[in-house]
Amino acid sequence: MGYFFSVGGCILSLLLPLPTATAKFVLFDNTKPAFDTEGRILDAHDGTIQRFHKDGPYYMHAVEYGLCQAPNITGCDSPDRCGFRLDHNLSVYTSWDLSSGSWAFQGYAFPWTERPAGTLFRPSAVFNPTTHEYILWWNYVYPNGTYAGFAVATSSKPQGPFEQRRAQVNIAHLPAGDFHLFVDDDGTGYVLYSADFWITIEELTPDFLGVSGRAFDGFRGNGSEWGFEAPVMFKRKGIYYILFGPMCCFCYQGSGIRVYTATSPLGPYTFQGDDIACASKGTFAATAHTRADNDGPIPTPEQGCLFYGTDQISTTRAQQNFVIEVQTSGGETEYVWTGDRWMQSPDGLKGHEPQYWFPLSFDEQGRIERVSWIDLFVLDVADMTEEDEALPLRVSQS
Ligand SMILES: *[C@@H]1O[C@H](CO)[C@@H](O)[C@H](O)[C@H]1NC(C)=O
Ligand SMILES: *[C@@H]1O[C@H](CO)[C@@H](O)[C@H](O)[C@H]1NC(C)=O
Ligand SMILES: *[C@@H]1O[C@H](CO)[C@@H](O)[C@H](O)[C@H]1NC(C)=O
Numbered sequence: 001m002g003y004f005f006s007v008g009g010c011i012l013s014l015l016l017p018l019p020t021a022t023a024k025f026v027l028f029d030n031t032k033p034a035f036d037t038e039g040r041i042l043d044a045h046d047g048t049i050q051r052f053h054k055d056g057p058y059y060m061h062a063v064e065y066g067l068c069q070a071p072n073i074t075g076c077d078s079p080d081r082c083g084f085r086l087d088h089n090l091s092v093y094t095s096w097d098l099s100s101g102s103w104a105f106q107g108y109a110f111p112w113t114e115r116p117a118g119t120l121f122r123p124s125a126v127f128n129p130t131t132h133e134y135i136l137w138w139n140y141v142y143p144n145g146t147y148a149g150f151a152v153a154t155s156s157k158p159q160g161p162f163e164q165r166r167a168q169v170n171i172a173h174l175p176a177g178d179f180h181l182f183v184d185d186d187g188t189g190y191v192l193y194s195a196d197f198w199i200t201i202e203e204l205t206p207d208f209l210g211v212s213g214r215a216f217d218g219f220r221g222n223g224s225e226w227g228f229e230a231p232v233m234f235k236r237k238g239i240y241y242i243l244f245g246p247m248c249c250f251c252y253q254g255s256g257i258r259v260y261t262a263t264s265p266l267g268p269y270t271f272q273g274d275d276i277a278c279a280s281k282g283t284f285a286a287t288a289h290t291r292a293d294n295d296g297p298i299p300t301p302e303q304g305c306l307f308y309g310t311d312q313i314s315t316t317r318a319q320q321n322f323v324i325e326v327q328t329s330g331g332e333t334e335y336v337w338t339g340d341r342w343m344q345s346p347d348g349l350k351g352h353e354p355q356y357w358f359p360l361s362f363d364e365q366g367r368i369e370r371v372s373w374i375d376l377f378v379l380d381v382a383d384m385t386e387e388d389e390a391l392p393l394r395v396s397q398s
């Protein structure tokens with residue numbers, strides 16, 4: 001970037017460097033759980049991780065499942081309802097660089113006793129640029145096991161406290177499963193969700209408290225198929241991506257990632273082809289991480305990468321959680337895929353189940369390349385904690 005002006009007949013050019021931040025090289029270790037600033041294993045799952053301001057920290061809004069013993073069978077067959085408790089908290093953490101040990105607990109979005117009674121899952125937080133409010137949706141099931149719906153709360157601050165505005169949103173397909181909110185560059189909001197074998201996208205009303213009626217009914221499995229879960233939506237270089245995987249109810253074996261792309265948020269979407277995280281045994285996945293099975297949890301038949309009777313391995317050993325947009329010091333964006341590794345906690349406690357993180361690669365057409373297992377990776381995360389130093393001016397005389 002150059003600014004040119006003339007002083008006393010000679011042209012001075014003040015060359016300002018691009019506004020780059022200092023690089024901080026952060027090591028991510030998938031062989032260990034992540035920790036908060038107090039040295040506790042992060043009990044934070046099913047959530048969203050994002051920056052709301054270009055100079056601000058990353059905010060995580062995620063579920064605290066609690067330190068109950070995960071079942072010693074398949075993940076959802078919990079005799080004491082560990083994973084389905086009524087007191088799941090919706091926690092808010094911040095971090096400047098996403099590293100293990102950097103996550104500072106900011107509080108709960110609201111006390112669990114002040115939300116509608118039930119089991120809370122998979123919250124999604126976004127900023128509404130029209131109303132300037134932070135919007136939080138979550139999914140819940142009544143204590144009697146009947147599906148309740150999506151509830152909505154708002155706050156003027158990302159860390160809350162959040163105030164409930166809707167106990168239920170009238171979406172097109174009920175009962176719905178997992179979902180994710182997405183805000184486009186023009187400020188329009190969308191909810192992507194799975195329900196009754198459908199993956200659906202609905203446009204939100206301008207206040208993001210409900211749906212407008214414009215919808216895209218994308219992908220329907222057939223009646224003999226299990227449903228899909230854990231959808232995530234993001235945009236990169238003008239392409240809209242939705243990623244989801246076969247149902248995986250706290251499934252030990254982990255699930256896959258199916259990629260669909262479009263040039264407009266309500267589609268039509270094109271399947272990229274082939275699951276990028278389920279792989280045949282003995283082929284690609286032979287190099288994947290295989291955790292030594294202990295005598296505790298067992299895989300859930302027909303779910304995750306065992307979907308529809310297939311006998312594949314999940315290269316992530318996880319179910320999709322979120323795709324984090326990470327700013328690098330050079331002003332680029334890295335897309336870090338994150339997934340929950342259900343039933344794989346080091347001490348058998350539900351809340352200590354770790355995550356798998358992986359930086360996605362895209363080819364020239366924007367296709368996402370296969371996701372493999374890596375123990376470690378290093379990422380250049382722009383350091384936003386430093387005060388901007390006075391930009392050096394280079395003066396050249398001509
Ligand atoms: C949620 O927070 C409350 C209050 O701190 C606590 O009593 C409860 O155990 C927490 N729930 C879980 C699942 O950890
Ligand atoms: C379950 O609880 C909800 C909320 O109280 C109620 O509306 C619903 O009718 C109940 N369902 C059954 C099957 O009892
Ligand atoms: C249902 O979907 C599965 C997997 O795509 C396919 O193999 C099967 O033939 C389909 N069944 C019917 C009845 O369409």
Ligand SMILES: *[C@@H]1O[C@H](CO)[C@@H](O)[C@H](O)[C@H]1NC(C)=O
Nearest residue numbers: 071072073294295296297348
């Ligand atoms: C799980 O159950 C098996 C079979 O009863 C037992 O051998 C094992 O010790 C149990 N594991 C845990 C972590 O409780």
